[in-house]
Amino acid sequence: MFRDPAFMGNRRVPIHRWVPWIAGFSGQFIQDAFREFLPRQSKLRRPLVLDPFAGVGTTLVEALLHGHDAIGFEINPYASLAARVKLSVTEIAPAKIAELIQVIRQESKPWRDHHQLNLKRYRPSEFVSRIPFFSERIEPQILNILRLLDTYSPREVADLGRVALGAVLVGVSNYSYEPSLSSRPGAGKPLLEDADVASIVIAKLEEILADVRWLHVHQKDIGNERREVYTKNFLAVNGELPSGSVDLMITSPPYMNNYHYIRNTRPHLFWLSLVTSPRELHRLEEDNFGKFWQTVRNADPISLTCEHHGLKTLVAELREIRTDAGAYGGEGWANYVTTYFNDCNRFAQILRRVLRRGGAGVVVIGNSIIQGLNIATDRILADIAETNGLRLERIVPLRKKRVGASITKSSVRRGLQSLGSLYESAVILRKR
């Protein structure tokens, strides 16, 4: 049913390739889902496609390219900026992007040689890192480009520039993704002393420009009306989505592997001024789907809000593991698992409300191995959805072995031998 279940295709496809995002979908997967679940399109009404955990907008971009209305929610302001910019792509004239490239090319000539002192205000004062995030030769170049983009108009083109900078930001820093953000020395790599930042950003903008030109030539008449990305917690949705308004939901919520999207994008969030204080970051962590182990491990035992016998037994079993380790043992992880499935419950309730009758939901999700217990997240989510009145159509296995398994190593695992493997599947739900 689905091609490219390993989600590799996006790295080469126009528009999708702009911003790397861990666990991103591929455009092809979404196209297959459209074909399967939006088979008879009414000529009178455009279908509305929803991605409640939109990431950098793969579902939404495909909806746009197919002329469907698209609405997304994304809590991370950097990802939602990227998704929004991609959706505005038909509105931006290629000449405007070429102009920005030209301005950067001209203005950047002295950036590597002169230290301009009036740039301090572009440095995020509350951003901290264990080692200097940028080397002495790179940081002034970053500040210069931020200054240029800050005053650049039109705003949409400046935002495109910020997305291009965001896409290359970690690549010119002393950090790298392993897949979590780590210092380069910590990952056995040398510090990055120097780089020509303007040229790297220009190369990214040229890729973007080529894609925008491609789009203007090949898809003149897109004709959809609604394309919105809300920088918002989907579990707090209200007026944005009337009941029964969504024809198809395709999404991949954060997996229960404690991958910390917020911490891992701290550089983008701070340097692009999308957050200014750790307090804001903390609020995002609190609202993140499933929260994080770090956020809930010390809380009093959290109770399940859904009735699920197997899950209840599993959480009880988890609480008994390594009781001597306190929050670092089963107790802490049981709180994390409980919070995660409580959010699944809330998600299923909202999904049931917003889907139209007969509408489908495709949820891509992976299993988890926590403290040595193999947890079939897909099955449990399907059960929870059924308890909330949705019908489970089927669970489609996507891949048996996931990249990013290292995320679940260390503290999530318990170092046991026979843990089973990590897989991913698509849970297909229907509103009756």
Ligand SMILES: C[S@@+](CC[C@H](N)C(=O)[O-])C[C@H]1O[C@@H](n2cnc3c(N)ncnc32)[C@H](O)[C@@H]1O
């Ligand atoms: C697996 S990623 C989705 C990637 C997406 N399919 C793509 O191709 O870019 C999950 C996303 O959910 C977002 N997220 C987490 N909690 C959220 C919430 N409460 N509301 C909306 N988005 C949330 C995360 O920031 C992350 O970008």
